[in-house]
Amino acid sequence: MSIQNLEQLNEMHIDVLKEIGNIGAGNAATSLSQMLDMEVDMTTPVVKILDITDAANMLGGPENVVIGILSKLGGDIEGIMMFIIEQDFAKSVLKSLLGVQEVSCDQLSDMELSAISEIGNIMISAYTGSIGTLSTMNMKTTVPAVTVDMVGAILSVPAIEMGSVSDKIIFIEDDFLSGKDNVTANMLLVPSIESLNRLMEKLGIEL
Amino acid sequence: MSEMFTIGISDMKVAKSADSLVTYALGSCVGICLYDPVMKVGGLGHIMLPIFPVNNPKENPLRFADTCIPEMIFQMEKLGCNRRRITAKIAGGAKMFEVAGDSSFGNIGQRNVLEVKNTLSKLQIRIYAEDTGLNYGRTVYFYTEDGKMVVKSFSNGIKTY
Numbered sequence: 001m002s003i004q005n006l007e008q009l010n011e012m013h014i015d016v017l018k019e020i021g022n023i024g025a026g027n028a029a030t031s032l033s034q035m036l037d038m039e040v041d042m043t044t045p046v047v048k049i050l051d052i053t054d055a056a057n058m059l060g061g062p063e064n065v066v067i068g069i070l071s072k073l074g075g076d077i078e079g080i081m082m083f084i085i086e087q088d089f090a091k092s093v094l095k096s097l098l099g100v101q102e103v104s105c106d107q108l109s110d111m112e113l114s115a116i117s118e119i120g121n122i123m124i125s126a127y128t129g130s131i132g133t134l135s136t137m138n139m140k141t142t143v144p145a146v147t148v149d150m151v152g153a154i155l156s157v158p159a160i161e162m163g164s165v166s167d168k169i170i171f172i173e174d175d176f177l178s179g180k181d182n183v184t185a186n187m188l189l190v191p192s193i194e195s196l197n198r199l200m201e202k203l204g205i206e207l
Numbered sequence: 208m209s210e211m212f213t214i215g216i217s218d219m220k221v222a223k224s225a226d227s228l229v230t231y232a233l234g235s236c237v238g239i240c241l242y243d244p245v246m247k248v249g250g251l252g253h254i255m256l257p258i259f260p261v262n263n264p265k266e267n268p269l270r271f272a273d274t275c276i277p278e279m280i281f282q283m284e285k286l287g288c289n290r291r292r293i294t295a296k297i298a299g300g301a302k303m304f305e306v307a308g309d310s311s312f313g314n315i316g317q318r319n320v321l322e323v324k325n326t327l328s329k330l331q332i333r334i335y336a337e338d339t340g341l342n343y344g345r346t347v348y349f350y351t352e353d354g355k356m357v358v359k360s361f362s363n364g365i366k367t368y
Binding site: 051052053056061062063065068070071072106142143145147148149150151152153154155156157159160161 | 215216231232233234235236255256301303304305306307308309312313315342343344345346360361362
């Protein structure tokens with residue numbers, strides 16, 4: 001058996017995906033914390049089947065300007081991994097990483113962009129690496145691409161690339177909170193339907 | 208009383224003067240504004256993909272350029288518009304991310320714009336203005352009072368067409 005659309009996922013499948021999000025994000029949070037030498041907390045992952053409008057509303061409304069880091073997944077799991085950072089989170093990270101005082105997100109320098117891309121790279125690798133180990137699947141990631149723009153426009157990318165069968169896509173979402181500033185970032189794993197089936201099969205979950 | 212209507216993704220709406228229409232944060236999607244200056248009726252559509260999949264007839268026709276545009280024109284004609292007077296302004300179709308080693312990733316924006324132009328040309332509708340392509344998201348406001356399209360973006364300010 002395999003699923004053809006996301007409505008066929010039951011509660012157990014969602015729980016499995018939550019656990020995957022938990023493990024991936026746990027590793028990503030640890031690597032971020034080591035890199036910044038500060039505390040990084042994460043919330044319990046949320047697995048949601050949403051259309052982009054609702055997803056954008058969850059992240060501050062479609063016109064909320066954020067930093068989006070995207071890596072395309074290949075190998076055994078195809079899909080998109082996105083790391084969406086609120087501007088305050090980026091500022092706080094860049095301050096501690098580069099020691100800069102003022103950061104303006106509409107005019108990030110090459111150095112700042114490259115630092116953000118590297119953070120994304122390390123976190124995405126930590127996330128996918130741990131899922132790969134758990135499921136004994138080979139996951140490849142591309143070098144992350146970075147953009148600063150409206151979250152609605154950013155989220156339309158995984159929806160279009162992965163949602164070719166319906167408007168809905170599955171988000172495995174993790175929130176990160178950093179330090180005393182209480183700034184947040186979100187990590188989204190958006191797998192293709194075929195990869196979701198393969199992943200469940202590898203983990204020995206009945207579909 | 209004039210109202211402002213919000214158009215979601217894969218959606219469209221036709222409105223009469225002096226109502227206005229808005230669709231937020233177009234990435235690779237394309238916003239299509241159609242206008243009949245005599246009737247002062249305008250429509251705004253927000254399409255996501257170029258071509259309706261014939262093997263999946265249950266799909267929402269408003270998601271696709273080649274089915275959304277004719278539906279908008281049909282709705283406008285029901286309000287007394289004349290197809291020969293209708294003109295178009297379009298915006299969106301960006302490539303939001305440049306993925307290293309995969310230059311075709313995100314080309315959907317370009318394909319969307321091409322199909323919008325192709326569909327409009329088949330229907331003999333002239334394009335008066337376009338703000339498409341490049342690499343940033345756009346919010347589109349469309350005013351039925353005068354047919355103005357205002358494009359707002361984070362990195363490139365506000366432009367009026």
